[in-house]
Amino acid sequence: MQGDTAPAQNVVIVGGGFGGLYTALALAERRQHPPVLLIEPNDRFVFLPLLYELLSGELRSWEIAPRYDSLLAGRGLAWLQDRVDRIDAEKQQLHTRAGRTLAFGRLVIATGAESSTFAVPGADRHSLGFRTLADVERIQSLIADLKRHRLPLQRIAVVGAGPTGVELACKLADMADGSAVIELIEQGPQLLPQARAFNREQASLALQRRDVRLRTRTQVASVEAGAITLHGHPDGDAAIHSETLAVRAVLWTAGLGFRPPRIDPAPACDGRGRLLCGADLLLHGHRHLFAAGDLAAQVDPQAAPGEAFGAAGPSTAQVAFQQAPVLASNLIRSLRGEPLEPFRWRDLGEMLSLGIGEASLTTAGLTLAGPAAYQLRRLAYLSRLPGRSHQLRVAAGWLADWKP
Numbered sequence: 001m002q003g004d005t006a007p008a009q010n011v012v013i014v015g016g017g018f019g020g021l022y023t024a025l026a027l028a029e030r031r032q033h034p035p036v037l038l039i040e041p042n043d044r045f046v047f048l049p050l051l052y053e054l055l056s057g058e059l060r061s062w063e064i065a066p067r068y069d070s071l072l073a074g075r076g077l078a079w080l081q082d083r084v085d086r087i088d089a090e091k092q093q094l095h096t097r098a099g100r101t102l103a104f105g106r107l108v109i110a111t112g113a114e115s116s117t118f119a120v121p122g123a124d125r126h127s128l129g130f131r132t133l134a135d136v137e138r139i140q141s142l143i144a145d146l147k148r149h150r151l152p153l154q155r156i157a158v159v160g161a162g163p164t165g166v167e168l169a170c171k172l173a174d175m176a177d178g179s180a181v182i183e184l185i186e187q188g189p190q191l192l193p194q195a196r197a198f199n200r201e202q203a204s205l206a207l208q209r210r211d212v213r214l215r216t217r218t219q220v221a222s223v224e225a226g227a228i229t230l231h232g233h234p235d236g237d238a239a240i241h242s243e244t245l246a247v248r249a250v251l252w253t254a255g256l257g258f259r260p261p262r263i264d265p266a267p268a269c270d271g272r273g274r275l276l277c278g279a280d281l282l283l284h285g286h287r288h289l290f291a292a293g294d295l296a297a298q299v300d301p302q303a304a305p306g307e308a309f310g311a312a313g314p315s316t317a318q319v320a321f322q323q324a325p326v327l328a329s330n331l332i333r334s335l336r337g338e339p340l341e342p343f344r345w346r347d348l349g350e351m352l353s354l355g356i357g358e359a360s361l362t363t364a365g366l367t368l369a370g371p372a373a374y375q376l377r378r379l380a381y382l383s384r385l386p387g388r389s390h391q392l393r394v395a396a397g398w399l400a401d402w403k404p
């Protein structure tokens, strides 16, 4: 597959997250699929919606972070452990960090998002993220340390009361078991602004039961080693209230940034740096480049004014998961010169992890909270884990652990 000699009928997928891996798996299910190469620098896929349960020890790393070599084995899919630095759209070639030049017939760019600290002074340097297996290990050792040396007024600040911040705050409070106060900082007027009312209420109750201190209308002004400075408008008035809190750690969950590989010529992007694409997920102005997952900014000309997401959907695993079969189909159609089909997101509902053994969910016709919701959420995600054989291995593990 080196240089100009590569076949022009292959598919290369850049990024093995929800958008990339599930598209590769969907292609593998098609009879006589084209050669597929997945390029991903990490050796394990991470099923991010269950990262909280890995943190708390409710699930094990092999369950939520299977290795790519075992996921792709025997499916006719190739994996290259490397990072793509540059894409030449005209020559249909890409260049990797390890110095390879590879040709592609069709390319999927699914490099996802990374956390953004909005240039808040000190935030990059002094806060932890919550996205990788290394982040989980760092937070687990922090909690172990807090519990070993129980000192008065130990604090952890979680920045951002979106789903990740709220779910993380609940798990942390349970894990810390009274050894630390959890402060949840939100610049907007309420937690979970885009959530269903039922889930928002359940989340609010879960935070209160765990004594998590929610500070809304509060911005992070700076982060230093051991301290966070906040500017708040606690009563919604214009006067700024400034406060510096001593903290053991700051966990940053607010905001997403996008840093795809360099693409020549530069493609059209939205104001957040996501790649503009049509309903068929083809990049604007390109015939061979597709986007998937968080990075794909699908323009929906039919979106009603004020409609939150239109056909494209929000930046979630649920959307990337739904894009995968449509994109697989479009890649094959595109190689055959056939018309492409549009992707339309179907809102299947929303689930939140709310502490150890608890969750809240809202789907069509069902709202549920507490331990039953926790079990349902686990089952729903079991059926979303990548690949049938991995799902069966995990299900067998859960059955073996089951105590009636």
Ligand SMILES: Cc1cc2nc3c(=O)[nH]c(=O)nc-3n(C[C@H](O)[C@H](O)[C@H](O)COP(=O)(O)OP(=O)(O)OC[C@H]3O[C@@H](n4cnc5c(N)ncnc54)[C@H](O)[C@@H]3O)c2cc1C
Residues within 6 Å of the ligand: 014, 015, 016, 017, 018, 019, 020, 039, 040, 041, 042, 048, 049, 050, 051, 082, 083, 084, 085, 110, 111, 112, 113, 130, 131, 164, 260, 261, 292, 293, 294, 295, 315, 316, 317, 318, 319, 320, 351
């Ligand atoms: C903690 C957490 C919990 C979440 N919970 C939920 C949830 O409950 N429900 C839900 O629907 N969504 C959830 N999400 C959001 C969801 O995980 C994302 O929307 C989803 O992962 C997007 O898929 P993606 O393929 O765009 O990106 P990702 O899954 O992030 O994958 C991108 C991949 O690209 C790779 N990559 C990056 N740059 C390069 C490069 N230059 N070359 C090659 N590879 C590269 C990365 O290593 C990564 O593996 C959660 C996110 C987080 C962080």
